[in-house]
Amino acid sequence: MFFLLTSFVVVAIPYVIERFGLRVRFGLFALLFWLFVFQFVLIFSIDALLQNFATSMPDLLESMLTTLGGFAFVTIGITPIITLVLAAAYLLFALGQWLFDRDEKDMPTPQRHFTVAIDGPAASGKGTLARRIAEAYGFHHLDTGLTYRAVAKVLMDQNMPLDDEFLAEKAARSVDLTKLDRAVLSAHAVGEAASKVAVMPAVRRALVAMQHSFAERPPGAVLDGRDIGTVVCPDAPVKLYITASPEARARRRYDEIRSNGGGANYEEILEDLTRRDARDMGRTDSPLKPAADAHLLDTTEMDIETAFLSAKTLIDQALAKNTH
Ligand SMILES: Nc1ncnc2c1ncn2[C@@H]1O[C@H](COP(=O)(O)OP(=O)(O)OP(=O)(O)O)[C@@H](O)[C@H]1O
Numbered sequence: 257m258f259f260l261l262t263s264f265v266v267v268a269i270p271y272v273i274e275r276f277g278l279r280v281r282f283g284l285f286a287l288l289f290w291l292f293v294f295q296f297v298l299i300f301s302i303d304a305l306l307q308n309f310a311t312s313m314p315d316l317l318e319s320m321l322t323t324l325g326g327f328a329f330v331t332i333g334i335t336p337i338i339t340l341v342l343a344a345a346y347l348l349f350a351l352g353q354w355l356f357d358r359d360e361k362d363m364p365t366p367q368r369h370f371t372v373a374i375d376g377p378a379a380s381g382k383g384t385l386a387r388r389i390a391e392a393y394g395f396h397h398l399d400t401g402l403t404y405r406a407v408a409k410v411l412m413d414q415n416m417p418l419d420d421e422f423l424a425e426k427a428a429r430s431v432d433l434t435k436l437d438r439a440v441l442s443a444h445a446v447g448e449a450a451s452k453v454a455v456m457p458a459v460r461r462a463l464v465a466m467q468h469s470f471a472e473r474p475p476g477a478v479l480d481g482r483d484i485g486t487v488v489c490p491d492a493p494v495k496l497y498i499t500a501s502p503e504a505r506a507r508r509r510y511d512e513i514r515s516n517g518g519g520a521n522y523e524e525i526l527e528d529l530t531r532r533d534a535r536d537m538g539r540t541d542s543p544l545k546p547a548a549d550a551h552l553l554d555t556t557e558m559d560i561e562t563a564f565l566s567a568k569t570l571i572d573q574a575l576a577k578n579t580h
């Protein structure tokens with residue numbers, strides 16, 4: 257029993273090395289190895305047998321058998337050598353494969369990215385929420401409204417008309433995402449002009465291309481605007497559509513301007529927001545609307561932190577799905 261068990265373990269050793277050490281499935285090396293051992297033992301046994309047999313024979317027969325034994329040893333003896341060469345070649349091949357696989361595993365996998373798309377009307381709180389999410393998750397943030405404002409600012413600075421699509425497209429192509437100055441671009445007049453240039457398809461095409469590549473930055477990006485979930489990032493795993501009543505939004509904008517030391521008229525702001533909503537929702541190209549799979553978040557009665565916690569639940573769920 258002990259002999260049987262030991263023999264089994266010895267026989268299994270080359271297979272174990274091959275299967276679990278080099279992670280090769282076939283067991284070819286083990287087969288060649290044992291074939292070699294078998295051939296080797298067989299040849300020596302035949303040779304020894306013939307030599308033994310020959311000594312008990314008359315001289316002539318003995319020399320014939322010895323010659324035959326030697327001849328058999330040389331010719332049949334080649335087969336274990338061939339087997340050995342084959343086994344060695346196969347072992348080298350398997351070793352190479354193992355090293356190659358290991359190198360491939362060590363290679364950095366393409367970096368993953370995660371996109372949060374946020375849309376909504378002016379002053380709904382999407383920018384505030386986007387910044388909060390980006391900060392919490394270490395994601396990049398792009399306020400796409402600033403890109404349209406940047407186009408409008410270029411045209412305004414050069415006294416160019418706001419309805420010339422050719423000039424506006426040229427301005428759009430010159431936008432540098434790293435140089436969007438919120439302080440300069442947040443002026444009321446720039447926002448009004450931005451809403452006008454944003455209706456031009458050529459401008460949108462140029463800006464959407466930039467926004468789309470921004471969305472692919474690892475480890476993740478949060479983009480807020482009007483068409484992020486519908487056009488810029490239709491495959492985003494999390495899409496939020498933020499709303500609030502026009503009155504609540506006008507109140508927030510009013511408070512914002514006042515707290516920055518500016519003068520403001522609530523009625524005028526409300527009127528302005530309503531006009532802006534109509535233009536953003538009514539244009540033909542990429543109108544403001546929730547994507548079919550967007551989560552609606554009405555923040556009229558919701559403070560910033562509660563809005564963030566609602567978004568966080570959705571993002572955490574999507575992130576958990578993404579890693580499985
Ligand atoms: N849930 C909220 N409750 C109260 N105030 C809020 C809330 N969310 C945002 N605000 C405030 O409302 C104002 C407008 O918010 P924000 O700039 O984020 O809106 P927006 O949708 O990005 O606007 P725009 O499209 O014009 O850039 C800010 O002063 C912000 O602090």
Ligand SMILES: Nc1ccn([C@H]2C[C@H](O)[C@@H](COP(=O)(O)O)O2)c(=O)n1
Binds near residue numbers: 450482
């Ligand atoms: N993805 C976007 C972002 C903005 N716009 C337009 C609509 C707005 O009237 C204007 C300025 O945006 P804000 O900075 O106020 O958010 O830009 C758009 O069409 N698409």
